[in-house]
Every structure is written in C-alpha cells, then in structure tokens.
Amino acid sequence: MNALFRLGFALLALTLVAVPLTAGNEYELRLFMLFLIYGIIAVGLNVLVGLTGLVSLGQAGLFALGAYTGGILATRFGFDILFASLGAAVVSGLFGVLLAYPTVRVRGVYLAVVTIAFGLIVENVAIEWQSLTGGTTGLSGIPGPNILGFPLTGYAFYGVLAVTLFAVTLLAHHLKWSAYGRAMLAVSQSETAARSLGVNVTAIRTLAFVVAAMTAGIAGSFYAFLNAYISPDIFTFSDSIRFLLMVILGGAASTFGPVIGAAVLTYLPELLQQFAEWQKFAYGALLLLVMFGLPRGILGTLSKLSGRLRPVARGIDPREGTPAAEFLRDGARGSAELVTDGLTVRFGGLTALSAASVRVGPGEIHALIGPNGAGKSTFVNTISGFYGPTEGSFSLDGIPLAGRKPHRIARLGLARTFQNTELFGEMSVLENVMVGVEQRRRYGLAGALLRTPGFRREEDACRRAAIGLLDLVGLAEYANEAARFLPFGHQRRLEIARALAARPRLLLLDEPAAGLTSGEIDDLELMIRKIAVLDVSILLIEHHVDLIMAVADTVTVLDYGQIIASASPSVVQADPRVIEAYFGSPLVQASVTEAA
Amino acid sequence: MTTALQYTLSGLAIGGIYALVALGFHIMWSAARAVNFAHGDTLMLGAVLAVLGVDAGLPLPLACLLAIAAGGVFGVVLERFAVRPFTGTNASIGWMLTTIAVGIMIEALATMQFGGFSRPLPSPGVAKPITIWGAGIYPQELLIPVVAVAAMIGFRLLQKRTLVGRAMQAVAHNRQAASLMGIDVNRIVMLSFGLAALFGAGAGVLVAPVIQVSATMGVLLGLKGFAVAIIGGITSAPGVVVAGLIFGVMEKFVEGYVSTAAREIVGFGSMIVVLLAFPQGLFGKREIFKV
Incomplete structure (x- = not known):
C-alpha cells in the first residue's frame, strides 16, 4: 500500500x-x-x-x-x-x-x-x-x-x-x-x-x-x-438515486470517494434546509452540477490534478521483471496443436465458413489469408469461442473445444489479439498485461481481502512477469501510461504482450499488421519470430503478403468460406486457384482486354 | 362479467397513457440510443400547465395546446443540454443521471407553483359517464387508447411518407452512415426528442381529467412507460403500443382482485421476466453481437 x-x-x-x-x-x-x-x-x-x-x-x-x-x-x-x-x-x-x-x-x-x-x-x-x-x-x-x-x-x-x-x-x-x-x-x-x-x-x-x-x-x-x-x-427510488450519487460525487472506483460522497450527502440536506421549499430543487441542481463539473467526482478530480503536478515515472526498469522466456517456459508445457475438423458456421442463410479443416502443428507459424469476406474473422471468432460452430469440431492438443466459453478456451491455452484493438483503455499498460496473468492466480477471495503472504508473493510474481512481457514487446518504458494514450502501433504490441500473459500454447494474431508503418511491420516480424521460439504455436491472420511469406511455415487460403489451399508459402504463391481468388480468373481478364 | 368489462375498459384508458409514454421512449431510443429518464415529468408538465392555464382564465382547448407545446419545447431543450453532451460516451450513466436531475428540478418547481395537493383538470370528457353493458366509463377514458393508436399510426406514416421521417429511420439504423448521407443527425435527434415530448405532454393533458393532477404524478407513470417500452420491445412502435394497452388492462385486474401494491409487484415483476426471456422485448428486433 x-x-x-x-x-x-x-x-x-x-x-x-x-x-x-x-x-x-x-x-x-x-x-x-x-x-x-x-x-x-x-x-x-x-x-x-x-x-x-x-x-x-x-x-x-x-x-x-x-x-x-x-x-x-x-x-x-x-x-x-x-x-x-x-x-x-x-x-x-x-x-x-x-x-x-x-x-x-x-x-x-x-x-x-x-x-x-x-x-x-x-x-x-x-x-x-x-x-x-x-x-x-x-x-x-x-x-x-x-x-x-x-x-x-x-x-x-x-x-x-x-x-x-x-x-x-x-x-x-x-x-x-x-x-x-x-x-x-x-x-x-x-x-x-x-x-x-x-x-x-x-x-x-x-x-x-x-x-x-x-x-x-x-x-x-x-x-x-x-x-x-x-x-x-x-x-x-429517490434513495437509490442518492446512493448512486454518493459514489459518483465522491469519485467512482476510488478508495475513499464513496465515504466522502456519503458524508457530503448526509450533511447536505441539513444545510439545504435553509432553502426551505427550494431544497429539492437545489438537490437536483447539485446532481446536474456534479455530472457537468465533476464527472470524475471529488477524488477523481483531485487525483487528476495531483497527477499533473507530480507525475509518476512513465516507465519501469525492465530489470525488475521476470524474463519473458522464463515466464512462458515455466513448468512442463509445450506449444500446442490446433486441429479443426469440418468447421461450418452459418448466419441465417449465409454460410460464412464451410467445412474448414485446418491443422496448426505444434511450434508452427501458420498463416491464414483470404480476400475480404472470405471467413477469416469468423474462423478466428469461432475457435476462440465467441461464435458457436453450426457443424464440425475443433480441438487443442486433442481436447475438444467446440461449445466451450471463450474464457474456458483461453484457460486451456489459446489466447488472441483483436483486429480492432480491444485494450482496457483507462488502465495502465502494466495493468493491462497483469489482467492477462490472472488465470494463473492460486489465491482465493479470502487471500486477496486479507492480503496473506501467499497473495503478496503471487502479486509480486504477476507484476514481474508483466514487466518481462512488456520488455519483450519493447513497452517497458510506457508501463505506467494509460493504455488509451499509446500510439496505435504500440497498442498493437500491448495486445500481443497481454495475450502472452495468459501463457498461451497457441497465440492467435488477428491482423496484427493492419494500420502499421513498414518499419513497425519489420519489428512485428522480429517479434513473431521471438515468440515462436518460446514454445508458442502461432496462427497469424493477415493481409500483408510480404510479412506472411517472410515468417510463415504454412499458409492456408480461405475463399468464400472454403479452404482452397494449404501448403508452404512458395507452393501457395504459385497455386492458380489462389491467384484467381485474389486477382480474378485469366479468362475474365482476357475478355476485358478484348472488349477494350 | 360487468366487472371484467369495467376493468378492461379502465385498463385500456390507463394503458393508452402507458402506450403514449412508451411511444416517446421508442422515438428517443431510436434516434439517440438514449432516453429522457424524466419523461414522466414531461407528462406531469403537460397536465400541470393545462390546469394552470385554465386557472389563468384561458379557454380549455387553448390551455391544453399551450401545455403540449411547452412540453415539446422542454423535450428539445433537455435533449440539447442534458442528453447530447453524454451520448458520445459508451456508458449510459451520464444521461441517465442528468435527465433524472432535471426531472427532480422540474418536479420541485412544479410543487412550488402548483402546491403540494392534487386536483383534476375540468373537461367535458368527464361530464357524464356512459354505460356499456353495465360498465360505467367516461368518454375521456375511451378517447385515450384511440389517441394512442392514432399517434402510433401517425408516427408510422410520418416515418414512411416524409423526408424527415425517413431520415429518422436512417439515423435509427446507423447514425454514422446517416450523417455521411448528408442528414443532420443532431437535428433529427432534437426533433425526435421534441416529438416524444409532445406525445408525453399530450398523454398528460389526456389523463389530467381522469386522475388527479399533482407535481409528483409523473415518476411512476414514467417508470411504467419505460417498463412497457422494454416489454414491447423498444425498437418497435406498434409493439410498445400493444404492450402498453395490455399492461394497463393487466394492472386493473390485479388491482381490482388483489391490491394496489400487488399491481406494482406484478407489473414490474412481469417486466423482469419478459426481459430475461426476450432481451429484445416481445416485438423488438434482436441486436446482433459482433466481436
């Protein structure tokens, strides 16, 4: 404390x-x-x-x-x-x-x-x-x-x-x-x-x-x-409003805010009594004033001011952390194998994914590509548990996953990033990663409430692991910054660190290069290679062909919900069906030329 | 049999009020994904101003029209200053609390002007009850559900036939796309809140001769109107009107056979049950979840 x-x-x-x-x-x-x-x-x-x-x-x-x-x-x-x-x-x-x-x-x-x-x-x-x-x-x-x-x-x-x-x-x-x-x-x-x-x-x-x-x-x-x-x-009902106002006025999410809010709203009616019939009106006006003037409440506003006067150090020395390699390899665990068998997803009459069978081997960097609307996102959201498959099954190291909830799948060793970054914006960069370590927690509610020695030990280990992961993606110097203030490229990296914090054996990267500059994409390529040697299989969903050809061991191509190719990058690159999916058929091109 | 008919007819009257209030919630929600939580006070404002207008010597129709117009202005002003600053943020707590705050203030003002007591609005609609198969009812009460249904049909026609109405539908579907098509979204939202407030104040004027008018009459009617909007499906105009009428009839039966307290328990309890079974309401469209 x-x-x-x-x-x-x-x-x-x-x-x-x-x-x-x-x-x-x-x-x-x-x-x-x-x-x-x-x-x-x-x-x-x-x-x-x-x-x-x-x-x-x-x-x-x-x-x-x-x-x-x-x-x-x-x-x-x-x-x-x-x-x-x-x-x-x-x-x-x-x-x-x-x-x-x-x-x-x-x-x-x-x-x-x-x-x-x-x-x-x-x-x-x-x-x-x-x-x-x-x-x-x-x-x-x-x-x-x-x-x-x-x-x-x-x-x-x-x-x-x-x-x-x-x-x-x-x-x-x-x-x-x-x-x-x-x-x-x-x-x-x-x-x-x-x-x-x-x-x-x-x-x-x-x-x-x-x-x-x-x-x-x-x-x-x-x-x-x-x-x-x-x-x-x-x-x-008006008492319920008052209780809520106590929290908002004092400062939501702060430790002492609610106490202060309760004090103000207990004594305020006494003071307002001198307004006689205007008392209720004054109470409404106060509520309005708080919402416009102090939306963060008394303590929230104070802590914002003090943060401006005496800013905390932005970064944390990476030497305080546990090296990511040590954290990720801790215990007997290896990279996982993901197998999908005839995975089909329909939305109403639309078949977004049709009998897709993919195998991501242990330790492999597997790329999934396809034109817009090919079903890539559906695939990702299905194997991470957000959509239920209409037919077919999928498993991680032989453990069937279909029908399991996203958090169950994550705990079994599959973590993901998001195409549109989904950070916890108000939390610090370090806390974002610490949320990911949560599933390793061994202390219970009593441990947390009473701050037992075991709880302190684990919290400390969690913090060090998070710092190590931030160091891996090069964000240790921003550790105390609020996540939403990070530039876009850094937000992408933070998502990767956060996903790794869940200690996945398979990492799913959903278009990690989207919106990055070419320099940042080069960094990303290095990072993917670094992660791959840490006993994590990688499934990479990407549009950026150079990146895929550089890092992937296997490339799977989706088109209209169906898998049309799955082989090494050089083989896929030469596959006529892949070329057709991306550039249209030569026949059409020829007829266009003739017409011109 | 006569009792059942009596309950049904009076239930339709109060149900018509819920339907009008709920229709207002539907219109606001469609436009802004936010509502005026003090919409019940818009209704109160309509009723109180009508009574005060008659007190001041205005002829009844003029007093009613002025009261409804004032309600509409209130809706527009409230949208601009209490709702719009908070609709951009993800959390709904902002506009919920600001509109509640305005409601408290309006209620306090009304209490000061109107006094703490309650009295009805004099109206020819309650001069003489008429008897239908033994059930006595005022013409005013028969008028309410008719107005509610007419308001809903009128609103649908407005949506289908006029440019403004089509713009409202576009904004309801996709705010951003609508603004890219050159629709002034802020203006549409403002109009929607104004229209909703007109319906709300209109409901107040309609109900004023039947129940007692007081500064505090709006809170419970507003909350029930919102409950009805959720039961019917806040995305469906006919849905909320139908749900309002049914809710009113159900209330009268429970009140008649059990008690007033039981009426509230059954009413709000059924809202929770419906919400759990049909999160989008009985007639509403399901909103699709995307990752």
Missing part, C-alpha cells in the same frame, strides 16, 4: 475516533452514525458501479431487505445485532446473485431499469406482506442493539458502526488492488478482451453484485437498530 493510502486510512481512523468525542449532542452523534451507515452502502456500491461499470438504481431495495431481515430477526426471534446483521447480509447477498443473473443478457440502461423495478417490487412487497412486515404502518419496537446478550450503549453501538465502515473500506481497497479488482475494471472496459484472457465475466459480475448487496444488507440491519422503526416509505 503506498504512502498516500496509508495516510488516507489514518485520517479516516482519526475522524472516526475524534467525532464522537467532539459531538455536542445526541442529535449530532446520531447524524454521524447515519453517515457511517450510508458510507457502508456507498463503499459496497462502488465495487459494482465504479469498478465493474454496472449501474444499480435499486440499492434502496437491497437496503430495505437488510433492514427488514435484521428487524424481523431481532423482534421475532430475538437475534442480537451480530446475527441479525449476518442474516441480513445473507438474504441481501442471495438477492444480489438473483440481480446479477440478468447481466448475462442485458446491461446498461436495461440493467438500470431491472434494478429500479427490483427496488419498487421490494417496496411494495413490504407494503403487501402485512403479517411479516407490518405493511404501511411499518415494523416498530425493534430492540436496542446488543451483542451476545451485552447491550450496546450509545458509544458502543457507534463503535460497531465505525469499525464496520473502516473494515469495509479497507477490504474494498484490498479487493480493488488484486486480480479480482483488475478483472472487474477489465470487464467494464472491454468485456470481449476480458473473456479472451480467461476472465469468467459472469462470475466477476456476480461477485460485484453480491458485494454491493451484502454491504447494503448489513447497512440496512444497522439502520433498523439505529432507528428502532422501519416502514416502506423509507426505502424509495
């Missing part, structure tokens, strides 16, 4: 200790406790919104679930605050899983509407299910908080809330700076690329939803104990 974060946590701890000592009266302390509860929700919601990029406008629903579960467990079954809150966390967490399910199919505004609907449903179930929730009159008589039979007096209850907020903030911080956090950021910036690197996107999104739901549940239970009374009108 760097010095700035240490300072931040020290300040947070200091504030949490100092405030109750200086609070003038009961009301001030109570308001501060309300802030702590909102802080817990906002920190959890930040994992969903800031890191994973999913918008939830139904957080009040999860908050309500927690409050009712905690309240009912306490009044009906006499649970203490510890077990009531655990129960609330479990119930809300389960609904978090349920809410994550739609993300498999819908995102963006659709997901936001699903969460809104969820919030409204919870609100109305609380009204309707009178025997359990007390209906519109609410649930009253929630006993004062106690732990294992010991009643919590004012300051002790405060202590529970303060410790919880501090712990949740710290754990969320640990989560962000681990493979899980990197995977979340990666998923939010390019789902496709994350999948191709072996990230289980569904699992990551579910995790984010569960984190946001459980924290909201715990906060809800605390709220029920603090208020001693809850009713459905406490948990409305």
Whole structure:
C-alpha cells in the first residue's frame, strides 16, 4: 500500500475516533452514525458501479431487505445485532446473485431499469406482506442493539458502526488492488478482451453484485437498530438515486470517494434546509452540477490534478521483471496443436465458413489469408469461442473445444489479439498485461481481502512477469501510461504482450499488421519470430503478403468460406486457384482486354 | 362479467397513457440510443400547465395546446443540454443521471407553483359517464387508447411518407452512415426528442381529467412507460403500443382482485421476466453481437 493510502486510512481512523468525542449532542452523534451507515452502502456500491461499470438504481431495495431481515430477526426471534446483521447480509447477498443473473443478457440502461423495478417490487412487497412486515404502518419496537446478550450503549453501538465502515473500506481497497479488482475494471472496459484472457465475466459480475448487496444488507440491519422503526416509505427510488450519487460525487472506483460522497450527502440536506421549499430543487441542481463539473467526482478530480503536478515515472526498469522466456517456459508445457475438423458456421442463410479443416502443428507459424469476406474473422471468432460452430469440431492438443466459453478456451491455452484493438483503455499498460496473468492466480477471495503472504508473493510474481512481457514487446518504458494514450502501433504490441500473459500454447494474431508503418511491420516480424521460439504455436491472420511469406511455415487460403489451399508459402504463391481468388480468373481478364 | 368489462375498459384508458409514454421512449431510443429518464415529468408538465392555464382564465382547448407545446419545447431543450453532451460516451450513466436531475428540478418547481395537493383538470370528457353493458366509463377514458393508436399510426406514416421521417429511420439504423448521407443527425435527434415530448405532454393533458393532477404524478407513470417500452420491445412502435394497452388492462385486474401494491409487484415483476426471456422485448428486433 503506498504512502498516500496509508495516510488516507489514518485520517479516516482519526475522524472516526475524534467525532464522537467532539459531538455536542445526541442529535449530532446520531447524524454521524447515519453517515457511517450510508458510507457502508456507498463503499459496497462502488465495487459494482465504479469498478465493474454496472449501474444499480435499486440499492434502496437491497437496503430495505437488510433492514427488514435484521428487524424481523431481532423482534421475532430475538437475534442480537451480530446475527441479525449476518442474516441480513445473507438474504441481501442471495438477492444480489438473483440481480446479477440478468447481466448475462442485458446491461446498461436495461440493467438500470431491472434494478429500479427490483427496488419498487421490494417496496411494495413490504407494503403487501402485512403479517411479516407490518405493511404501511411499518415494523416498530425493534430492540436496542446488543451483542451476545451485552447491550450496546450509545458509544458502543457507534463503535460497531465505525469499525464496520473502516473494515469495509479497507477490504474494498484490498479487493480493488488484486486480480479480482483488475478483472472487474477489465470487464467494464472491454468485456470481449476480458473473456479472451480467461476472465469468467459472469462470475466477476456476480461477485460485484453480491458485494454491493451484502454491504447494503448489513447497512440496512444497522439502520433498523439505529432507528428502532422501519416502514416502506423509507426505502424509495429517490434513495437509490442518492446512493448512486454518493459514489459518483465522491469519485467512482476510488478508495475513499464513496465515504466522502456519503458524508457530503448526509450533511447536505441539513444545510439545504435553509432553502426551505427550494431544497429539492437545489438537490437536483447539485446532481446536474456534479455530472457537468465533476464527472470524475471529488477524488477523481483531485487525483487528476495531483497527477499533473507530480507525475509518476512513465516507465519501469525492465530489470525488475521476470524474463519473458522464463515466464512462458515455466513448468512442463509445450506449444500446442490446433486441429479443426469440418468447421461450418452459418448466419441465417449465409454460410460464412464451410467445412474448414485446418491443422496448426505444434511450434508452427501458420498463416491464414483470404480476400475480404472470405471467413477469416469468423474462423478466428469461432475457435476462440465467441461464435458457436453450426457443424464440425475443433480441438487443442486433442481436447475438444467446440461449445466451450471463450474464457474456458483461453484457460486451456489459446489466447488472441483483436483486429480492432480491444485494450482496457483507462488502465495502465502494466495493468493491462497483469489482467492477462490472472488465470494463473492460486489465491482465493479470502487471500486477496486479507492480503496473506501467499497473495503478496503471487502479486509480486504477476507484476514481474508483466514487466518481462512488456520488455519483450519493447513497452517497458510506457508501463505506467494509460493504455488509451499509446500510439496505435504500440497498442498493437500491448495486445500481443497481454495475450502472452495468459501463457498461451497457441497465440492467435488477428491482423496484427493492419494500420502499421513498414518499419513497425519489420519489428512485428522480429517479434513473431521471438515468440515462436518460446514454445508458442502461432496462427497469424493477415493481409500483408510480404510479412506472411517472410515468417510463415504454412499458409492456408480461405475463399468464400472454403479452404482452397494449404501448403508452404512458395507452393501457395504459385497455386492458380489462389491467384484467381485474389486477382480474378485469366479468362475474365482476357475478355476485358478484348472488349477494350 | 360487468366487472371484467369495467376493468378492461379502465385498463385500456390507463394503458393508452402507458402506450403514449412508451411511444416517446421508442422515438428517443431510436434516434439517440438514449432516453429522457424524466419523461414522466414531461407528462406531469403537460397536465400541470393545462390546469394552470385554465386557472389563468384561458379557454380549455387553448390551455391544453399551450401545455403540449411547452412540453415539446422542454423535450428539445433537455435533449440539447442534458442528453447530447453524454451520448458520445459508451456508458449510459451520464444521461441517465442528468435527465433524472432535471426531472427532480422540474418536479420541485412544479410543487412550488402548483402546491403540494392534487386536483383534476375540468373537461367535458368527464361530464357524464356512459354505460356499456353495465360498465360505467367516461368518454375521456375511451378517447385515450384511440389517441394512442392514432399517434402510433401517425408516427408510422410520418416515418414512411416524409423526408424527415425517413431520415429518422436512417439515423435509427446507423447514425454514422446517416450523417455521411448528408442528414443532420443532431437535428433529427432534437426533433425526435421534441416529438416524444409532445406525445408525453399530450398523454398528460389526456389523463389530467381522469386522475388527479399533482407535481409528483409523473415518476411512476414514467417508470411504467419505460417498463412497457422494454416489454414491447423498444425498437418497435406498434409493439410498445400493444404492450402498453395490455399492461394497463393487466394492472386493473390485479388491482381490482388483489391490491394496489400487488399491481406494482406484478407489473414490474412481469417486466423482469419478459426481459430475461426476450432481451429484445416481445416485438423488438434482436441486436446482433459482433466481436
């Protein structure tokens, strides 16, 4: 943890200790406790919104679930605050899983509407299910908080809330700076690329939803104990908006942003009260002001300013890294053989790929060429798992791959780059590569949250491996730069380094030379040769004939979805059918000449 | 039997409102892949301004027309200042929050002008209920679904017959290609938001005599309109209108036989279920995923 974060946590701890000592009266302390509860929700919601990029406008629903579960467990079954809150966390967490399910199919505004609907449903179930929730009159008589039979007096209850907020903030911080956090950021910036690197996107999104739901549940239970009374009108759509605004205002994806946002939005309504009837208007105006003036939030804007004043070193000394050869050859592994057997892909009536059988031998550099629309992209997207084949099969070292998801295929040893680069633009060059190393992770969620020695060791190894790979493609001097600021040629190289980080035994390069200058293409040629000797088979999809003829061992030619030739470069070059596919038939040319 | 007919007729009336609101969402989404999340407040604005106009002594038709026109202007202004700055970015959170913010502000202003209470718009459409096989209903309520269907047909004709309408379709298909063909995409988007707002404010004026007008009436109607647009398929104009009418009838039956809270549970629950089973909605076109 760097010095700035240490300072931040020290300040947070200091504030949490100092405030109750200086609070003038009961009301001030109570308001501060309300802030702590909102802080817990906002920190959890930040994992969903800031890191994973999913918008939830139904957080009040999860908050309500927690409050009712905690309240009912306490009044009906006499649970203490510890077990009531655990129960609330479990119930809300389960609904978090349920809410994550739609993300498999819908995102963006659709997901936001699903969460809104969820919030409204919870609100109305609380009204309707009178025997359990007390209906519109609410649930009253929630006993004062106690732990294992010991009643919590004012300051002790405060202590529970303060410790919880501090712990949740710290754990969320640990989560962000681990493979899980990197995977979340990666998923939010390019789902496709994350999948191709072996990230289980569904699992990551579910995790984010569960984190946001459980924290909201715990906060809800605390709220029920603090208020001693809850009713459905406490948990409305406008509360969901407020929770989201806390995250955005403080600074999405930052560690302390949500806490700051929660503080501002807890105390602001108090200040706005002097505006009397203009209070609500001022609140809307503030929201508008944040979106236009501080789209990155308070902390996001501050860190951008400080980055300009005191820029971090752009590069990293490559000597800090593990040499790529050592990383890629680690363990008993060899380059893989890819075999496709009668692969056919149809889109409606169009046959994009027709009974394509290709064999990429172990250690081979195999080029796949063909005119535009020949089915090259379809081939690539099919063997990397993004499209399902209509017929036929394909396997890597005899392991059948058809029907497997992209991240499964990536984990079995097939990595790819993209024709239109798919980088994680907001992440640094180094972090882009570190996402690729993710599938080697052996530590679990507990390891990441608690920062066990094993976790630290692996993170360090991951970082060194990433630096080594950056050195291989000549990008170590840009390691700390945001990926989207790289010039185009460097972005292509970064994609190659990132794909190698997944330790593939077969690397799929989808038009790596497109858009490069001739000097850059020469570099690329050298790089492909360097990679090929590191026990990685290469399948190269390319238009650039000079490059193919220079590096490929075998060339396969596709035309109208069918393979028309597959042999060594010199043989393919002379094949009349290949010439015809590229230049048209001699007969047509002759008739054109005659007509002229 | 009479009860069932009663529920169906009143359901069609409120369903017509959902259909008009959802049609607005369809128009905005087609043009910009973004919507005004405070579209419900456009409806509220129409209703409140009509009542205030009548209060100020304007004749009813003039008050209604002015209210609808003001709603249209609101839509255009909102698109220009709250939606357009954020449509370029990939994430939808920007325009969602800015339009919600404007909605909160409009609602606050309306509360100040209109007061916290609610009252209906006087209209000849609710002077005397008519009886159809024992079910009593106001002519105004019968008018609403007719207007909704007519609006949809009119919109389709506009799309098919006029240059502006064809430009709207082109923008919906491919923004970039449309702009390369010389279509001023920004203008089309602005017009679309204006048109959607006209429908929204029109729905407000239509519903004002039947339900109570208040500053807060828009939120839930707007959210339900969006739910209806998703159920019907936001890419299909006839789809959202049909879904709106069905949704309204379904609501009345649940409300009648169970309760108001159950109405919301069933309504929003069915939206989630439909979305999971048919991500593109019941009548919408599937969007193709490309790597």
